[in-house]
Amino acid sequence: MKKWISFPRTEGETSRQAHADLPAGTFEREMGKEGFFGPATHFYHRHPPTGWTDFQGPLRPHAFDSTKMVHSGTSPWDSKPILQNRDSLVALWTCRAPMEHLARNADGDQLLFVHNGSGHLYCDFGHLEIRDGDYIVLPRGSLWRLEPDQGAALELLLVEASGGHFQLPDKGLVGPHAIFDPAILDVPAMDDAFRAQQTEEPWQVQVKARQQISTITYPFNPLDAVGWKGDNLAVRINWRDIRPLMSHRYHLPPSAHTTFVARGFVVCTFAPRPIESDPGALKVPFFHNNDDFDELIFYHRGDFFSRDNIHPGMLTLHPMGFTHGPHPKALAAGAAHTRKETDEVAVMLDSRTPWDILPDAHAVEVQDYVNSWAQPHK
Structure with a gap:
């Protein structure tokens, strides 16, 4: 059995409940182990954790447009x-x-x-x-x-x-x-x-x-x-046979939508569902670190409420070690509660072992994807 160093503590301004009732003007980031199943700490930042002005190096996220592939x-x-x-x-x-x-x-x-x-x-x-x-x-x-x-x-x-x-x-x-x-x-x-x-x-x-x-x-x-x-x-x-778990007061983690499990990875399905209605609950995915899993999403149908400029047939890969969350427009729409339900359908794969990106994917990569989170420097 695993014996984590586990004794939850609190310092500074925090929310009493993860993903709800954040301190005014803050952005929550989850840093956890074992995906969403192990110990976790929630930080409350003054700025979005993805609010960079420049991103260099191999850790960057990737987007691929399979509609441009010739099969x-x-x-x-x-x-x-x-x-x-x-x-x-x-x-x-x-x-x-x-x-x-x-x-x-x-x-x-x-x-x-x-x-x-x-x-x-x-x-x-x-x-x-x-x-x-x-x-x-x-x-x-x-x-x-x-x-x-x-x-x-x-x-x-x-x-x-x-x-x-x-x-x-x-x-x-x-x-x-x-x-x-x-x-x-x-x-x-x-x-x-x-x-x-x-x-x-x-x-x-x-x-x-x-x-x-x-x-x-x-x-x-x-x-x-x-x-x-x-x-x-x-x-x-x-x-269409899947009836997703929902909570009107709490944004559930992706693991709640697991469809299949295999050695070293899981397959999840994001299906249409009502968006959280409680005034204090997050309405979009929370910022989090991918410290133990590579995350791949294949976009199948609908309007992908946490992403900008993504259409059906595209894929995104967020490598482990990369902090990510909703795009700026999606974050603003969630804060305003402009939508009452999602219509997206997507397949997510989370892998404990990093994936090698193969040449056919690089050939249809959207090179500017990393800048979709970038904030203008003030």
């Missing part, structure tokens, strides 16, 4: 890898035509998030109709392929749990049915569409193992199972 290739292994570390690989891929081969990831569980489009997934477990906003978890070793609907290319965020597995989070005091009931998870069906594709024609399987591709040829379609039983499953949930 080609007919396989998920032709995707654009953007971030990688020992626990995860994050990539983007547009599937424009039915896959003419099967894919198998032998390096880890595979998570697909459908950003745009609709179509069909065929895998060992059967057939699923899929649409925008779907998360699909494919266990390590699964065979699968996609068929986009005609005129509806599937734009996908791909997340690999390298050497690991995706699991559901421990929901603690709120119980196992909060946020989403596990009963809402869909599994593929061995339906007529699945049986119809079980032909005796040659099929190839492209297997990714140790980040290398091997091709295996069969004289038949190996998606030929007639049944299955067990609990190592392909599952699907859509963000």
